[in-house]
Structures are given as C-alpha cells and as structure tokens.
Amino acid sequence: MMDQAETQTILIVDDDPTLRMVAAAHLRQQGYAVATAENGSVLLDILQDINPDLIMLDVDMPLLNGFAACRQLRKIELGRTIPVLMMTGLEGDNSIEEAYSAGATDFIAKPVNWTLLKQRLRFMLRAVHAMSDLVKSEARLAKAQSIAGLDYWRWDLIQEKIIVSAQLAERLHLDVNKIVSEQMVTAIADIENSRGMLKRPCSAKSYTIPTDFEISVGGNKATESQVFRIQSELQYASDNTLVSIEGTLQDITVRKETEDRILFLSTFDRLTGLQNRESFTSAVSGMIDENVKEDSNTVLVLIDIDRFVRINDIFGHRTGDAVLVEVSRRIVRFLHSLEQKTDEVSSQACRWGGDKFSAAISCSSASPCPQVIITDLLKCISAPFKVNGHEVALTSSIGYALTSDSGLDLEVLIRNAENATRNAKRQGRNITRCYDASMHESTERHMMLESELYKALSKKQFTLHYQPRINAIDKKIVGAEALIRWHHPIIGDVSPVEFIPVLEEIGLIHEVGAWVMEVACQQLKIWNDKGYTDFVMSVNLSAVQFRDTRLAQEIDEVIKRIGINPQRLEVELTETAIMEDVGQTQATLAVLKKIGLRISVDDFGTGYSSLAYLRSFPLDTLKIDRTFVTELPGNSEDRSLTSAIIAMARSLKLHIVAEGVENEAQAAFLLEKHCDEFQGFLYSRPINQKAFTALLTQSA
Incomplete structure (x- = not known):
C-alpha cells in the first residue's frame, strides 16, 4: 500500500x-x-x-x-x-x-x-x-510572476482579439473584457513601430520568431513613467502568414531606476552632482583629441580648498558638505558664464575627491588668457558666502597645466597640474600657479625630503640650537628659544622653513615636536641645576601640534618626568594657530595655563588678530615680528606700528620681546619704547648647546 x-x-x-x-x-x-x-x-x-x-x-x-x-x-x-x-x-x-x-x-x-x-x-x-x-x-x-511583475498576453491576429492575464490588465489599467488589438498596441508600444514589426516579411520555414524589447508607458503630469520588458514569439502558419503573437510583459521600472542610479553613481559624484574623476578624465581625453584637430589648447585645472578640515572641525560635516556643494555650483556657474561670453571656450568640471575639484577648459588663440581665467576662478571661489547660518570665507590653491607646455599625454598633464597645485600651497595658499619645468625639480626635492625625514629622527640627524633672549636693560641672558636644525649627511643643512611644512604634510610633526619638547626640557633642567633658576626656555608649537588634543597631557608628562618648574617653560604659538579656532584655542590655553606654562604669541603683526582680541586669551608674552624691526628706527611707518604694538601690549600687561634686533640703533629705539627683551643677531645667532652654555656663563 x-x-x-x-x-x-x-x-x-x-x-x-x-x-x-x-x-x-x-x-x-x-x-x-x-x-x-x-x-x-x-x-x-x-x-x-x-x-x-x-x-x-x-x-x-x-x-x-x-x-x-x-x-x-x-x-x-x-x-x-x-x-x-x-x-x-x-x-x-x-x-x-x-x-x-x-x-x-x-x-x-x-x-x-x-x-x-x-x-x-x-x-x-x-x-x-x-x-x-x-x-x-x-x-x-x-x-x-506577480513578485517579478511578469504577466502573460496573446494576440490572435486571425480573430483580431487579445487575451491578457488579469494582472496585466490591472497593471496597464485595461478592461480585459473590452480590450482590442489597437488598445494593446497603444498600451505597450508605439503603434507604427509595432505594425512595422508585424509587416516584416518572413521567408523562413520556421513557425516562430522570438522578440525581446523594452518600452516606456506614461510619464505625463498625472502618472509616473513605467518601463516594461516584452518577450514574445511571432507564430506563423505553414504559408508564412503571421497568425498570432504571444509572450510575457514584465514591469522593470524599479530595475531600470536602480540601473540608472548605479550608472549615475559610477559617473557622477553623489554629493555635488559633478562628474567623478574617472568620467572626467575620459571626457578630458576626448577633449584633448578634439582640440588637436581644432588647434586649440587644453587647460587642466586642479582646485584645492585651503584648510577645509577646519570647517568640518568647527561647524560639522553637514556644513562642510554644504560648502562643497556651494563650491561646485560656483565652479559650474563660472565655467558656464565663460562659455556664454565666447564660442571659443568649452569646459568640463568634476569633483576630484575630498575637498579637491578639477576643471578642463578648451581655449583657442582667440580665447581669454588662461592666467586671467584661472585668476577670475580663484576670486569666484573665494567670495564669502553663508551656509546653514554660518558665514564662511574660503581660499583655495589652484594649479594648472597646458597641453601646449605639457604635451598631449593626459597622465603627464594631470601630474603637472598636481605639481602646480602643491607649489601654490607651499607658496602660501590662496594663489594660482601655472606649471613650469622648475616645479618638477622642486617636486622631486620635496619627495626626497619626505623620504629622508622618515629616517632623520631615528638616525639622530636633528639637533637643537638655542638663540638667547636678552634683558633690554642689563643685556643679560634671561632665556632661550629652542630651534630645530636638520643636518643631512649627503645634502647638508636643510632650512626649517623648507622641512617643517613637509613634516606637517606627512604627519611627522607630532613625533618630531615631542622630541623637541623632550630635549628642550632636558636642557632647561641642566641649566637650572647649574644655578640659572630664572632662565626661561621657549619652544615653538606648530598649528598642527596645537590642534592635537593630547598636547597638554604629553607636555605635562614631560615636565613631571624631567622635574622642571613649568613656569620656566614657555610655548610659542603663531597668530594663525591661535585664531584658527577661537573656541578650541581658549580651551587648550586654559589647560596649558593650569599646568603652569607661559604662553607666547610669536611673530605678532603678520596675522590678522588684534591686541584687543588677544585680551580673551591667557597670554604672557608678545613677540614683535622681525619685519617691523628690520628698518627701525629709520622707517617712520614701522616706528609708528612698533610703538603702538608695545603701548597696547603693555596696557594688557604682556611681556614684550622684539625679534630680529641686529644693531644698536634698533635696540635703543625699542628700549626707549619700553620693550622688555631683545632677540637677534646683534647678540647671537642660534647656537648649539655647548656654545650657548659658554655664552650663558659669560653673561652671568
């Protein structure tokens, strides 16, 4: 059973x-x-x-x-x-x-x-x-079939009627009982195209011919467009007469929308809507080929937003994204305006990645000068604007390269534009630079320095030199500024002006800065133990170091481990570092003061702060930049500025140090204005520990 x-x-x-x-x-x-x-x-x-x-x-x-x-x-x-x-x-x-x-x-x-x-x-x-x-x-x-949106239909041409599944009639809003062939054709395809397909002669003896095509239905103001895939077989009688068509119809609207979305994401940047790098470089390659035929020049532009990370840190990523969108709109509007002015210009734009954008501009001999175009683009991007209730002022570093100088190889053109952009950033930012051959050598040296700096600390190639700070009245040494020096065994001495920015770029400034602080504090301990207990050691902090949340804790640990009086240690900050993020500056300085450190503003006058604004910070010392001292006392403008700075600093009870003092006339003028300390070649250049100890003994 x-x-x-x-x-x-x-x-x-x-x-x-x-x-x-x-x-x-x-x-x-x-x-x-x-x-x-x-x-x-x-x-x-x-x-x-x-x-x-x-x-x-x-x-x-x-x-x-x-x-x-x-x-x-x-x-x-x-x-x-x-x-x-x-x-x-x-x-x-x-x-x-x-x-x-x-x-x-x-x-x-x-x-x-x-x-x-x-x-x-x-x-x-x-x-x-x-x-x-x-x-x-x-x-x-x-x-x-319902899940897949797959429906059945059959068109009987002999009886002139169409049979469709109930789901299909419902999907296309058709009355299954009243449907006729003309209605079906109207619903699923263009009538003339369908009739043309049916009239196609068939000389083969086979009884069926498969077809597979897509159609779009609707899309007016009342309804959204739907996309259908139709797979069918044309059935013939033995005399080659077409007798019927039967097949399936599948709603692929969602799939097509997904495919379109994937295509968009593979071609355009999701945030800004600009082309992405891959799509852009493909378009630029075609532009270069076309410009060769037209005897036109292709200008590849790379735009790097300066210090964009500050916007994210201060206002948040939502505002940062809004800023990037606004920058992209400005670039597009600028290029569109440029094309409207002359038929001799065409352009492409893309988001290169992160806070970097790119543009390609086709210029003929009748077009505006590329330098003028790029300078105007810089001004367009730098105009202040409001985003999410915040007023944001941007600067950018723009580098560009021309096919007339760099050749037709796109990779070379991109590399040269990148070199020009790096050069613009190293030259102070908010400027444009056109690639020239000398930048290649500069880039090679820059890359060589990067490579060698990774080894410099472990190979003990760094040393500290010390420049005396002199009491303005009795001319005795009251302190020193610790200055890092790099002697490479092959390339020789490398200027801090050249290698410190590289340390910041490659992220080694924290490690090297910690080494400087350690060695400077050890030397301060040695001199304090020799009886120079009132001696003050100044150590420079870069803006990158100052933004590190671990800074105060690490300095405190060094002080306690070595055993020095924190009031004998002074950290020097530039105006730019202090004013970058006022809220963070106040918080960090408060912690440093709690440890007991002295705080100094270095190179005052070269930034954009004011003495009145500095009142909100717990500062001890103000150092007048050497640019205001160099032409004293002869330059009347420098005399007025220096006198005003000293007077206002004294009103804020700040200790005043003048940098770059090189002759007695400068010293006399500064003393007359009640400057507290001098620092400069008149007294000593930065010297090593041994020479400084001898000078300190002599001064005592």
Missing part, C-alpha cells in the same frame, strides 16, 4: 447498510480511512467535518439521489474539487451521461467489482494528487 493512502479518507454514501459495511471493510484493508453516510442530505451535512479525499456516491437513494447530491456538492467551495466516484446499478448510456453532467469524476457499476474498485480508486487519487501538485505549482508560478 502506498504511503499516501494511509492518510486519505474515503466517504461512502449509500442507503444500503450492507454495502456500506462491506465497502468500508475492503477500503480499510487497503489502508484508507473510511466515513459513511446513508443518503445525499447527510453527505452535505457532514462534508465539512469529514473533508474527504474521495466520495463514493450511490445514484439511487431516497430523499436526495446521487445526481442531485453531486450537483449540490459542486456548488459548495469545499466540494468543487473532491473526486466523486458514482456507483450505479442503472443500465444504459443515459445514466452514465447524467452522472458526468452532474459533476461525477468517474463511475463504477453495481454490484461492485472490488478488485476493479481498488485500481479505480488508486488511479483517481493519483490523478487528484497530480492535479493538486499542478494547482500548487501554478499558484507558486503565479506568485513568482
């Missing part, structure tokens, strides 16, 4: 109790579950409770005969698919025909042949099982 029979229930409906009993015994021996009913009325009453897999139904019964019971059974939802085996003792074709007409699945004659019944039941239940699997399969297929 098959396993499936063990759980299948057969309902026997017959008014003969003997037949019910005998039939039930036979069926149970075969492994079926059995239920019985004495007539058609009872069958209908117990149907839902029994829910049989098959019904054996006698024809000739009182109250409700088998034919009537079968008809009523088929009207009930549960009874529509249950197989019914009609048992009849009636003879003739009429009873058989009436049984099938009433909805019977099959019939068997009485008296029952039990062997035949066994095979008949097995066949019927197997067929029912197969039908059930088919129904489930079709349901799964329908569900999968």
Whole structure:
C-alpha cells in the first residue's frame, strides 16, 4: 500500500447498510480511512467535518439521489474539487451521461467489482494528487510572476482579439473584457513601430520568431513613467502568414531606476552632482583629441580648498558638505558664464575627491588668457558666502597645466597640474600657479625630503640650537628659544622653513615636536641645576601640534618626568594657530595655563588678530615680528606700528620681546619704547648647546 493512502479518507454514501459495511471493510484493508453516510442530505451535512479525499456516491437513494447530491456538492467551495466516484446499478448510456453532467469524476457499476474498485480508486487519487501538485505549482508560478511583475498576453491576429492575464490588465489599467488589438498596441508600444514589426516579411520555414524589447508607458503630469520588458514569439502558419503573437510583459521600472542610479553613481559624484574623476578624465581625453584637430589648447585645472578640515572641525560635516556643494555650483556657474561670453571656450568640471575639484577648459588663440581665467576662478571661489547660518570665507590653491607646455599625454598633464597645485600651497595658499619645468625639480626635492625625514629622527640627524633672549636693560641672558636644525649627511643643512611644512604634510610633526619638547626640557633642567633658576626656555608649537588634543597631557608628562618648574617653560604659538579656532584655542590655553606654562604669541603683526582680541586669551608674552624691526628706527611707518604694538601690549600687561634686533640703533629705539627683551643677531645667532652654555656663563 502506498504511503499516501494511509492518510486519505474515503466517504461512502449509500442507503444500503450492507454495502456500506462491506465497502468500508475492503477500503480499510487497503489502508484508507473510511466515513459513511446513508443518503445525499447527510453527505452535505457532514462534508465539512469529514473533508474527504474521495466520495463514493450511490445514484439511487431516497430523499436526495446521487445526481442531485453531486450537483449540490459542486456548488459548495469545499466540494468543487473532491473526486466523486458514482456507483450505479442503472443500465444504459443515459445514466452514465447524467452522472458526468452532474459533476461525477468517474463511475463504477453495481454490484461492485472490488478488485476493479481498488485500481479505480488508486488511479483517481493519483490523478487528484497530480492535479493538486499542478494547482500548487501554478499558484507558486503565479506568485513568482506577480513578485517579478511578469504577466502573460496573446494576440490572435486571425480573430483580431487579445487575451491578457488579469494582472496585466490591472497593471496597464485595461478592461480585459473590452480590450482590442489597437488598445494593446497603444498600451505597450508605439503603434507604427509595432505594425512595422508585424509587416516584416518572413521567408523562413520556421513557425516562430522570438522578440525581446523594452518600452516606456506614461510619464505625463498625472502618472509616473513605467518601463516594461516584452518577450514574445511571432507564430506563423505553414504559408508564412503571421497568425498570432504571444509572450510575457514584465514591469522593470524599479530595475531600470536602480540601473540608472548605479550608472549615475559610477559617473557622477553623489554629493555635488559633478562628474567623478574617472568620467572626467575620459571626457578630458576626448577633449584633448578634439582640440588637436581644432588647434586649440587644453587647460587642466586642479582646485584645492585651503584648510577645509577646519570647517568640518568647527561647524560639522553637514556644513562642510554644504560648502562643497556651494563650491561646485560656483565652479559650474563660472565655467558656464565663460562659455556664454565666447564660442571659443568649452569646459568640463568634476569633483576630484575630498575637498579637491578639477576643471578642463578648451581655449583657442582667440580665447581669454588662461592666467586671467584661472585668476577670475580663484576670486569666484573665494567670495564669502553663508551656509546653514554660518558665514564662511574660503581660499583655495589652484594649479594648472597646458597641453601646449605639457604635451598631449593626459597622465603627464594631470601630474603637472598636481605639481602646480602643491607649489601654490607651499607658496602660501590662496594663489594660482601655472606649471613650469622648475616645479618638477622642486617636486622631486620635496619627495626626497619626505623620504629622508622618515629616517632623520631615528638616525639622530636633528639637533637643537638655542638663540638667547636678552634683558633690554642689563643685556643679560634671561632665556632661550629652542630651534630645530636638520643636518643631512649627503645634502647638508636643510632650512626649517623648507622641512617643517613637509613634516606637517606627512604627519611627522607630532613625533618630531615631542622630541623637541623632550630635549628642550632636558636642557632647561641642566641649566637650572647649574644655578640659572630664572632662565626661561621657549619652544615653538606648530598649528598642527596645537590642534592635537593630547598636547597638554604629553607636555605635562614631560615636565613631571624631567622635574622642571613649568613656569620656566614657555610655548610659542603663531597668530594663525591661535585664531584658527577661537573656541578650541581658549580651551587648550586654559589647560596649558593650569599646568603652569607661559604662553607666547610669536611673530605678532603678520596675522590678522588684534591686541584687543588677544585680551580673551591667557597670554604672557608678545613677540614683535622681525619685519617691523628690520628698518627701525629709520622707517617712520614701522616706528609708528612698533610703538603702538608695545603701548597696547603693555596696557594688557604682556611681556614684550622684539625679534630680529641686529644693531644698536634698533635696540635703543625699542628700549626707549619700553620693550622688555631683545632677540637677534646683534647678540647671537642660534647656537648649539655647548656654545650657548659658554655664552650663558659669560653673561652671568
């Protein structure tokens, strides 16, 4: 016995109790579950409770005969698919025909042949099982098609009608009962194109030709556009007459939107909407080829926003992103305006990455000078603007290269523009630089310095020199400024002006700065132990070091480990470093003062701060920049400025140090104005520890 029979229930409906009993015994021996009913009325009453897999139904019964019971059974939802085996003792074709007409699945004659019944039941239940699997399969297929948006349609050209699935009619808002061929064509494709496709001659003997195409439907103000994929087969008669088309239609709108989005992201920058680097370089390559034919020049421009990290740090990344979007708009507007002014100019723009942008400009001999164009672009970007309620002033460093100078190789053009941009940043930022051959040598040296600086600290190539600070009245040494020096065994002495910016670029300034602080404090301890207890050691901090949140803790640890008086240690900061982020400056200086350090403003007058503004910071010392001292006392403007700085500094009770004092006349003027200390070549250049110790002994 098959396993499936063990759980299948057969309902026997017959008014003969003997037949019910005998039939039930036979069926149970075969492994079926059995239920019985004495007539058609009872069958209908117990149907839902029994829910049989098959019904054996006698024809000739009182109250409700088998034919009537079968008809009523088929009207009930549960009874529509249950197989019914009609048992009849009636003879003739009429009873058989009436049984099938009433909805019977099959019939068997009485008296029952039990062997035949066994095979008949097995066949019927197997067929029912197969039908059930088919129904489930079709349901799964329908569900999968619904999920995939896949619908069926058939166009019968002979009968001039179209058959579509209900889902398709609903998807296209069509009346499935009234649809005609003209409506279908209108809904799924351009009429003339479709007709043209149908009129295409076919000389082949094959009966089908597959087609696969996409169409777009809708897209007016009331509805959004939908995209469909149509796969079909053109079916031909033996005489090559097209008789029908049938196929599937799939809604691929979401997929197409996704594909378009992926294409956009692979071509354009998500934030600004500008081309990305890959798309841009491809376009520029084509521009160069076209310009060669037109005898025009291609200008590749790289734009690097200066100190953009400050905007993110101060205002947050949301404002930073808004700034980048505004910069991109300015670049696009500028290039568009440039193209509007003359037909001789075309352009491309992209976000190069991070806070860097790029543009390519095609210029003929009749176009404006590239230098003028790039200078105007710099001004356009640098104009102040408001973003998210914040007023932001930007500067940028712009480098550019021309194919007329760099050749037609795009990689070389890009490399040269990058060199020019780096040169602009090293020259002070907020400027433009056009590539020339000398920049290549400068870049090579810059790269060489980068490489060598990574090894300089471990190979002990750095040393500290000390420049005395002189009391303006008695001319005794009261302190020193620690200055780093780098002597390379092959290239010789390298100026701090050249290598310190490189240290900042490559991120070594923290490590080297910590070394400077350590050595300077050790030397201060040595001199303090020799009796110079009032001696002050000044150590410079770069803006990068000053922004490091670990700075105060690291200095405090050095002071405690070496055992020096923190009031004998002074840290020097430039105006630029102090004014970069006023809130952070106040917080950091407060911590440094809590440790006990002295705070000095170095090179005062070269930045954009004012003495009144400096009042908000806990400062001890102000150092007048050497540029105001060099032409004293002869230059009247410098005399006025220096006098004003000293007077205002004294009103703020700041200690005043003049840098760059090189002659007695300068010293006399500064002393007259009540400057506290001098520092300059008149007294000593920066010298090593041994020479300074001797000078200190002599001064005492």
